[in-house]
């Protein structure tokens with residue numbers, strides 16, 4: 001599950017989110033590594049992650065290629081932590097806005113994002129910026145973007161976890177259903193777009209740790225404690241479906 005970082009500069013708060021993003025990246029690892037191969041990342045000379053947060057994905061890329069890697073975010077506190085966690089051969093961190101990328105026209109081979117677009121108020125503006133800075137044939141890749149509108153918790157709980165999360169994200173200015181819209185947003189912006197999704201049912205038996213983490217986050221967000229602590233909530237037989245979409249746009 002993804003919930004974005006506020007401007008809170010408290011180091012403990014930030015460290016908690018860094019850990020959260022690292023776990024989130026574990027859940028999307030298989031999809032991401034499949035897309036890395038498809039995108040031939042080893043052949044790309046320069047790669048930018050927009051909305052890099054605390055640098056979990058940017059750092060991973062730096063460890064997997066000899067490319068020049070940039071991580072850009074508009075949250076200075078998150079970038080500070082990314083710098084501390086980054087390796088020596090680390091990426092170049094940039095404080096900046098996706099809507100005004102500090103790169104020249106046709107200067108990048110690949111732009112990637114991970115749990116980013118739901119937080120973007122005007123994805124069309126960001127897409128246009130990406131098209132501007134990508135070389136011809138360059139690619140814009142959303143490696144994972146959630147669709148909370150298709151979330152299912154089985155059996156259901158009261159209040160509904162899906163509705164609780166959708167309300168929380170909407171209040172914070174995010175678009176909870178962004179995942180399923182992304183491929184068509186890329187196409188409308190003039191990219192040759194492809195996309196898909198993953199999201200099989202995960203059961204408590206398969207991955208109790210995933211449920212423990214979800215419940216920890218729900219608690220942090222204010223979901224009623226008595227429901228989270230009820231005996232039937234963390235049991236064998238509980239399942240969750242949380243679809244995650246990917247999309248790739250090629251600049252023609």
Ligand SMILES: C[S@@+](CC[C@H](N)C(=O)[O-])C[C@H]1O[C@@H](n2cnc3c(N)ncnc32)[C@H](O)[C@@H]1O
Nearest residue numbers: 004021051052053056073074075097098114119
């Ligand atoms: C949910 S976090 C994901 C972080 C990272 N991609 C990961 O998966 O670990 C989304 C990040 O996007 C950044 N962000 C949101 N809107 C942005 C914008 N318009 N320009 C730059 N960064 C933005 C936020 O500050 C936040 O760090």
